[in-house]
Amino acid sequence: NAKKRKDFRTLTTVINAGQHILIEGEDEDNPYVAKVIRLFGDESGKQKKAVVQWFVRVSEVPLSKLKLLGREPHPQEIFLYQGRSCDDEVNAESILRPVQVKGGSYWSFWTPLCLNLLENLQVLNSDGDDDEDEFVPSKKELQSSSDEEEEEEEGALESDEEEEVLSKKSRRAAAGSCTPRSKRKTTSTSARTPRKTPNKKIPPGTPRTPRHATPSIPSRSLPARRPGNVLEEARARLHVSSVPESLPCREQEFQDVYSFVESKIVDGTGGCMYISGVPGTGKTATVHEVMRCLQHAADVDEIPPFHFIEINGMKMTDPHQAYVQILQNLTGQKATADHAAALLEKRFSSAAPRKETTVLLVDELDLLWTRKQNVMYNLFDWPTRRHARLVVLTIANTMDLPERIMINRVASRLGLTRMSFQPYSFKQLQQIIMSRLNKVKAFEEDALQLVSRKVAALSGDARRCLDICRRATEICEHSPADPFSTGLVGMSHVMEALNEMFSSAYITAIRCASLQEQLFLRAVIAEFRRLGLEEATFQQVFVQHRALCRVEGLQPVSVSEGLAACQRLGACRLLLLEPSRLGVLQRVRLNVSQDDVLFALKDD
């Protein structure tokens, strides 16, 4: 056994092979944990190195993988790390001190679906300076550590003591005060303090503070009904939310994104990509599909494992919340925006001995715009750092977003890896519906063609296409039974659905308006013609209105009556009005074309 000595706070610590050690990392409070396998000196003999087996703390395990555990982990719990992307040689200088590890076997996330049982580890020799931090697990913990897949790590840290005291104080203060303001999350390091503090009875009458509120919608007592017939089945399949087996018509884009991300993961480098396209062209769906495939590849060890994080500009209240969300997804930590930015900055710029590639998807990028653009700047700057290993995929609607809203230093960092998703053509839309329906025969061929042609001509939005089809199935279901019909959704149903969704209601609204309202619209047009302008005051229009009333042989209207009709038309936005406090002086404009109004009023 090679032995080596290391200065540590003026004390000398002896490290042996087989011992568990702490290694300094980016987070000072939570150093890395590893087990020494072999110690050696390099060629020159000056520098000592150690070959280690890495462990990961709970906080380092990605949340997605943490779910595989199926139970709540102890905050001090550690797990065997078997990923291959990390260097297992460390410099001796980076070793902080040895620690004791309790418990039996290791549970590893990196060998999914099988328990990795190692020999039971006994507490190894520890030096004097560790004793003061010795922590005796409570009975409960001992019980749980007898569980086969549990182990306790002695977080031998001075800071623990301080935090304990602090959190005790705050807890007491919280229990004493009546205001339910103390929604304090226990930090991971002080998680065992509540057991030591005597359980204080909260005085009755004060509401219980939600300390560990879990976000959830209550579950229903009766399970949701399954679709009963062909049309219902088709409708369920056509819902935008149903995940299709594959994404047709986006093979090329899929391939491009896949190879981009894969190459970055394999090389361990970083990069940015900008994806644009009008809404409903499958941008987010494609990226998700790529990530699913890559995750699968990582699971079967074809590529190194990676983190996937997703943020959406629309799902945050402020651009700076992006940092908070990224940090929370990465480490599960909660922090304020500024603190989170600092932590992320440190994480992405410092070299860590082992680090997985992080893939970050930023949806609705344009919402992250700030005046100084520092959020976008950081997002695109981090991937360029040497040790960041960060891949950023950004999505927005407009193709020229980088040129339009970004200042040069941001646009330059985003780079030129761009991709634009074209609106779907009618053939593609048809194919999408067919693949979703997947042999459920609910539509006539012609009907499908009509929908896809219509949508392709309007916007090429796949969501619209699916919604129309869904509505058509409903119309078909409720249409009177026709002895000659096939029971399938036909042309007439699709036509009706299209009419419902795309026809403007202005003309019907004018036809359904009351007589005085119609007269007022006529008066507006007459006054516009007289003035040669597209705007008139109510007073001017009212003169015409009274004249029209005389022509029609009606009682003359009073000003209030005319004003009321005008306001009603303004409320449905047939007219555009100035604020009503201006009374008779308010200016009136039409919100529909004059031809439309005349057309609507012509028939009667």
Next chain:
Amino acid sequence: MSKRTAKDAHLPVGECVTQVGINQDLSSVYNFSDAQELHLLELLKRTAIHGESNSVLIVGPRGAGKTMLLKCVLRDLLEDKEAQKSLLQVHLNGLLQTDDRIALKEITRQLHLENVVGDKVFGSFAENLGFLLEALKKGDRSSSRPVLFILDEFDLFAHHKNQTLLYNLFDVSQSAQAPIAVVGITCRLDVLELLEKRVKSRFSHRQIHLLSSLTFTQYLERVRTQLSLPDGFPDSRFAQDWNDGVKTLCGDKSVEEVLQRHYNSSKDVRSLHMLLMLCLSRVSVAKPAIKPADLLEASRLCFADAKANMLHGLSILELCLIIAMKHLNDVYEGEPFNHQMVHNEFKKFLQRKSNSMYNFEQPVILKAFEHLQQLELIRPVDGSSAKTQREYQLMRLMLDHSQIMEALQKYPQCPTDVKQWAMSAFG
């Protein structure tokens, strides 16, 4: 004897009549097209029972029965035990929840999520949003309870910053998360143009347009049913008499004319309801029936011009000033005027008269002028700064000439020379 029993029956009935007027279920007045009601009912049923997410907008002018349609549909839906047990409802109103922060708190409160204690919602805006989205994301189609979001005055939500709330609600309704149905109610026909592109794409584009194509005969019928007493009325004899009275009332020529005028003015059910309430309020024990005169009187009240009524309360001096302004408007074709111009115009009128009945001091006239401004019969021209002296501040008249003339006709004891001055073409 018969007289006494009749009297006994009348008193409570007199009260009942008013109550019938107030409590009458307006849903009977609306006749929704079956297709629309069925569309909405089926849609909500599928959310409640099958866990399918949906979004829909109900669009129609004010008083068209949008909320009533939703209410009727919900009543029908909740008769189903299965739907009643599972459906959660969140009611929001654009006039109350004026920004997303308030709206989110309200949603969280109404859903009783776990960060709610009593009536308070904990956490910052960002935390609340994250919490709600996380909650909805955790749900899935088959196991979590469906949530119905009703957004009244939907167009106002579209004015919130970035339309965050709408984006997220519609996004949830289009992805495999907790089943939700978003029902928006609005009177703006151009509501879809208010939505941002990406929000619009996520909306399912289902719109239910409620436009009343009511004919006058239907309108009359509606008045009749609205006034008639139901069969289950306690005093059947009184009900019989009353209903006969209503029938003759509706047959009356003058009544028909009044109703025609109301129909021409607006098909809105609420304004009709207002008119009928005014009629009903004139029913008393002594006069247990609606007479045509009541309806005429009520209609006169409804059509009364508020501004012209206000003129009746002015002093002669103030009236004279208004007339001077009218002449100025005639001469200068609606250009703004100031106090000095009005005063000069008034002086011209006085010079032609020998008597000194209206000789007022300058400060008195200025005071009267200011009073008119306080009544908002005149208002300063926008942009004319407060720096200018009060006498020279430019003003506009907020009255139409027809209103002035109408008011002069009805003004109690209006001096003849003032009347003549108002009628004369040249000031």
